[in-house]
Amino acid sequence: MASSDLEQLCSHINEKIGNIKRMLSLRNCGQEPTLKTTLDKIGDEIIVVNELLNKLELEIQYQEQTNHSLKELCASLEEDYKDVEHLKENIPPHLPQVTVTQNLYMKSRLTYCQINDVIKEINKAIVSKYKILYQPKKSMSSVARNLYHRFIDEETKDTKGHYFIVEADIKEFTTLKADKRFHVILNILRHCRRLSEVRGGGLTRYVIT
Numbered sequence: 001m002a003s004s005d006l007e008q009l010c011s012h013i014n015e016k017i018g019n020i021k022r023m024l025s026l027r028n029c030g031q032e033p034t035l036k037t038t039l040d041k042i043g044d045e046i047i048v049v050n051e052l053l054n055k056l057e058l059e060i061q062y063q064e065q066t067n068h069s070l071k072e073l074c075a076s077l078e079e080d081y082k083d084v085e086h087l088k089e090n091i092p093p094h095l096p097q098v099t100v101t102q103n104l105y106m107k108s109r110l111t112y113c114q115i116n117d118v119i120k121e122i123n124k125a126i127v128s129k130y131k132i133l134y135q136p137k138k139s140m141s142s143v144a145r146n147l148y149h150r151f152i153d154e155e156t157k158d159t160k161g162h163y164f165i166v167e168a169d170i171k172e173f174t175t176l177k178a179d180k181r182f183h184v185i186l187n188i189l190r191h192c193r194r195l196s197e198v199r200g201g202g203l204t205r206y207v208i209t
Contacts, residue, residue, distance in 0.1 A: 009052070009056060010056075012052065016045055016048055016052065017049060019045050020045050020046060058134070059127075062126075062127075065208075114185065115188060115189075121174040121175070121176045122174075124174055125169045125173040125174050126163050126165055126169075126208065128169075128172075128173040129147075129151060129169050129173065132147055132148055133148060133151055147172070150168070154166060154201075156201075158198045158200075158207075162208065162209075163207070163208045164205045164206055164207040166204065166205055166206070186206065194208070194209060195207060195208055
């Protein structure tokens with residue numbers, strides 16, 4: 001979640017807490033029938049705050065899990081890169097020599113950076129998607145409501161309890177193109193067990209693991 005989104009959410013929570021405090025200041029007058037509406041509002045505000053706190057906790061847990069996975073992936077890729085460099089520098093003399101061009105070497109390094117960029121964009125798509133799923137339906141725009149229903153329709157028993165996206169989410173929330181390079185990077189992430197695929201209904205769901 002971007003810092004601006006987190007600050008906005010925290011500000012919203014603080015506003016709700018302030019409303020509750022002001023309403024609770026009237027609790028001594030709660031026996032009067034005319035104040036029953038106020039007490040009902042207190043109950044509604046408490047429910048809303050509780051839901052927001054639960055969503056914030058889930059978001060924090062997801063961000064922590066994502067950061068941990070990214071660190072492990074970077075470490076794994078770095079080790080693979082070191083292994084390749086070691087093999088290249090220690091080719092046995094009896095084997096035919098193969099010239100590794102500078103251009104190919106730079107392409108390999110560029111791919112490493114591209115993987116990190118794709119990971120960031122996937123994270124962006126997931127956060128955007130689940131922000132809509134966690135949003136109260138009453139406050140949704142027509143566009144968000146349509147996306148919400150699509151998200152629900154795409155869920156299966158295999159994705160229950162997991163974060164996942166489809167190519168439509170990549171197009172909706174990021175500037176990435178679902179081209180050959182994108183799918184190669186997805187294969188790398190799948191090989192590193194950072195995501196898995198769930199197919200069905202003509203869709204490929206990319207599940208964060």
